[in-house]
Each structure stands twice: as structure tokens, then as C-alpha cells.
Amino acid sequence: MASSSFDQLGLIAPLAQAVRELGYEQPTPVQEQAIPLVLAGRDLMAGAQTGTGKTAAFALPILQRLAPQASASASPARHPVRALVLTPTRELAIQVEQSFKEYGKHLPLRSTVVYGGADMDAQIRELRRGVEVLVATPGRLLDHVQSKTVMLNQVGILTLDEADRMLDMGFLPDIRRIIALLPKERQNLLFSATFPDEIRNLVKSLLRSPAEVQIAARNAVADLVTHVVHPVAREKKRELLAYLIQTRGLTQVLVFCGTRIGANRLAHQLRKDHIHADAIHGDKSQAERLEALDNFKAGKTAVLVATDVASRGLDIEGLPQVINFDIPHSPEDYVHRIGRTGRAGLTGEAISLVAPPDMEALAAIERLIKKKIDRVLVPGFQPDGGTVATLMGREARGASRRGDAPRVTASRPMAPRPQRPQGDPIFSKPYEPSAVPAAPAPKPEEAPQQSKRRAPQLAALLGGLKRA
Numbered sequence: 001m002a003s004s005s006f007d008q009l010g011l012i013a014p015l016a017q018a019v020r021e022l023g024y025e026q027p028t029p030v031q032e033q034a035i036p037l038v039l040a041g042r043d044l045m046a047g048a049q050t051g052t053g054k055t056a057a058f059a060l061p062i063l064q065r066l067a068p069q070a071s072a073s074a075s076p077a078r079h080p081v082r083a084l085v086l087t088p089t090r091e092l093a094i095q096v097e098q099s100f101k102e103y104g105k106h107l108p109l110r111s112t113v114v115y116g117g118a119d120m121d122a123q124i125r126e127l128r129r130g131v132e133v134l135v136a137t138p139g140r141l142l143d144h145v146q147s148k149t150v151m152l153n154q155v156g157i158l159t160l161d162e163a164d165r166m167l168d169m170g171f172l173p174d175i176r177r178i179i180a181l182l183p184k185e186r187q188n189l190l191f192s193a194t195f196p197d198e199i200r201n202l203v204k205s206l207l208r209s210p211a212e213v214q215i216a217a218r219n220a221v222a223d224l225v226t227h228v229v230h231p232v233a234r235e236k237k238r239e240l241l242a243y244l245i246q247t248r249g250l251t252q253v254l255v256f257c258g259t260r261i262g263a264n265r266l267a268h269q270l271r272k273d274h275i276h277a278d279a280i281h282g283d284k285s286q287a288e289r290l291e292a293l294d295n296f297k298a299g300k301t302a303v304l305v306a307t308d309v310a311s312r313g314l315d316i317e318g319l320p321q322v323i324n325f326d327i328p329h330s331p332e333d334y335v336h337r338i339g340r341t342g343r344a345g346l347t348g349e350a351i352s353l354v355a356p357p358d359m360e361a362l363a364a365i366e367r368l369i370k371k372k373i374d375r376v377l378v379p380g381f382q383p384d385g386g387t388v389a390t391l392m393g394r395e396a397r398g399a400s401r402r403g404d405a406p407r408v409t410a411s412r413p414m415a416p417r418p419q420r421p422q423g424d425p426i427f428s429k430p431y432e433p434s435a436v437p438a439a440p441a442p443k444p445e446e447a448p449q450q451s452k453r454r455a456p457q458l459a460a461l462l463g464g465l466k467r468a
């Protein structure tokens, strides 16, 4: 077989074969850069989010470094924990460990995963067998340390995966307690999507002369993702969501909600609208979460409503759409959320339903991603005039002063719903064609009379109509 560029990274045959079997043809940028550094024994600080192939970027070289000590012996004593990977969530832990199993399938190395919310006994049985690679969430690992069901005194490689999220979730004290249990001489790898100050402090105290790998600019979002904002009144969000899913025939969409209760309620309401929807969040048992995820991956559920924490690390191949039903309060969560789409070279779409209370959060997101997101009015769901002014007017005025009209567009493909004018000047003022660049009239089958007229009218007020 022709040698892939994975071979050029210096991977040993059993690993090169495993990646070939998985159909990987080329290493991703983070793999290309990180693998040689980790193989050389360097500490590493890598800026890469989920979807970049970061798991293989640490799992492959870790397996290679452990390979010389691999033992075919059945004795647990011959299989001490040599590599420890800490992750923020159970889902990510499971996926990372699964990756170790897949990449290491031609090596006699063992791995297991421990996480909270699941039976300790089954985990203890696995640990007793002896494993070289342990993937864990911090809290549950400390439970095992406490009950003396795991020894960490032979760990030679520590990986913190999604370090920023672990810190967000308050795991720093647990991480420090775990680090104190490890041998001083070890290799440290830290992967993080973002580098707030706490992460930089952790890097300073933990890593020794680390090599740095940065995939995409700090806090940049995947170029393959198209972002769009649909302005809508808050109380119409659910209806708009159902409408988008149904009219666009969306069959695999991850929807984000701010709260667990909100996620449950939304999934329930969508089901009432005859949309196959399920929710995934921290109140669900591990079995329920895995089932929801499996059904979603298998296409049995069209919509998975998730909270930020539950979505962390979800790896759903080729996920085409992510919808922000609630806008995240922390702009960095937006980056994490849309990291679920536009992965592995595929294009994706990040849709945000934005009501007036979300405006500040939206502005913070745009500052962080250094991108102005298109506002697309969905006919029939345009907020009332006052709301439109809040959502777009102020901005349009500011932009026109700078001679930089916002890219506001009227939604084209949606079949609009009839809507009564709301008594606002936006709707009652006659249309003045000179105020806008010539806009194509929506096709008759796409837009009835009323909306045909309103879209350019609104666009005129908002700074221009983008041709779709």
C-alpha cells in the first residue's frame, strides 16, 4: 500500500495501519504539528478545538511512546497506568478512550475510562485488570484514588483535554490534587480551545518549556461554518425552530438551550410538533445520555437538544447544523457549540435565534469571532417593529455612518406566514426603492404578496438587501 503522510510523521506500523483502516488519508494540521513534538517527548500546549482531529494528535504519539513497554502478560502488575488523560465530561471521556482503543488496536496496550454518574464497581474491575491508558473525569478519578482502586505513581504522560472547559466547570482544585499524586518526571500535554488567563497560569505551573501548536487563530471559528442570525421575538423562538426544521427538512440538528429544564421542555414541545427530538443534559443518567446520542448519530432522532456542559466533546460526524435556541452567555461557548459542525473538512451551518435580550451576548460573540453575522429575517417570524429596531436598527444606523452597511438579508427559501403589520413606521412607511440597491423580488412560490413587499422594505431600513 502506498505510504500515507502519516508514515512520514514517524508513526510505527501498528499505528499507521490503524489510521489507514479508519480511512484517515492525511494528518490534520494539529496532528501534523503535534505528533512529532509529542513523540520527541516535549511538553505541549496546543490550541485546538474539537473537530480538528486533536484526539489523534495526542493519542497516536502517546500510544507510540508506550509501545516499547507494552506487555502481552495477563498480570495486572505488568499494566500500570502510564498515561492519564483528564477530560471535562463523561461523553468526551468515552469518546477519547474509544479513540485510544481504535488507534491502539494492533498494540497490546490496554485502556479504560472512568467517569462519574456510573457504577464504580464495573470501573474497579477494569482498573484491577491493569491498564496503561486511563481516561477520566477529575472527580471520579479522585473517588478511585480515595478508595485506592487506582495507582497513579507510574504515570509518565499527563494530558489535559479541553482544559478551558475543565476550568470553567470548576475542576481546577481536583486537577491540582491529581497532579500532586503523579511522578514529578513526566510529559505534560495540554489541549484547549481557548487560552484565558487561568489556562495560561496553569500552563506556566504545569508545563516545562512547552512546544506550542496553535490551530487557527486564537478563538477563531471554523472557516467552513456559515453563521446566520434569525431575529425573532422571544416567545416565537420555538415556533420558528419547528418551522426551520420542518420547512428545510433538517434531519440532524443539534440545538442548544441554556438550561436543563429549557432543554427538556423544548424537546417535549418539538415532539408535540411531530419532530423526533430528544434532550441531552446533566440530569439524565449516563445510560439515557448515551442512548440519546446513539439515536441521534444513527438518525433515529432528528433533533438533539443539549446544554453546553452535556454537549462538550460530542463527536458527531458530519453534523450539518447547530442551532442556538438560547444564545450562550459566554461568547466562548458559542465557539465551542459551533465546533460541533464544520468538522473534518465538511461545511456546516450555525444558526442563532436572537431576541432583544440576546443582543448584548450576540455583540460579545461577534467581537470574539471578529465577524459580523448576517441577520436573516424569516418572513412570518419577523419581530414586531419595535423589536426589529432593537435588533437591527441601532446597528444599521451605526454602520451606515461608517459607510459599512450590515449584511442584512431577507430570508429567501422559507415559505412565509401571513403577518399583520404591527403599527410601526417600518411597516407603514411607503417603500422607497431609491434607498436600497436593486433587490430581486422573491419568487412567487416562495413569497406571497405581503412578504414580497415587506422584505425589501425592511432591508431598506436596515441598510440594504443582500442577494441570496
Ligand code: AMP
Binding pocket: 023, 024, 025, 026, 027, 028, 031, 049, 050, 051, 052, 053, 054, 055, 056, 315, 317, 343, 344
Ligand atoms: P477530534 O477533533 O479529535 O474530536 O476529531 C474529530 C473527528 O475527525 C473524529 O471523528 C475523528 O475520527 C476524525 N479524524 C481525526 N483525524 C482525522 C484524519 N487525519 N482524517 C480524517 N478524519 C480524522
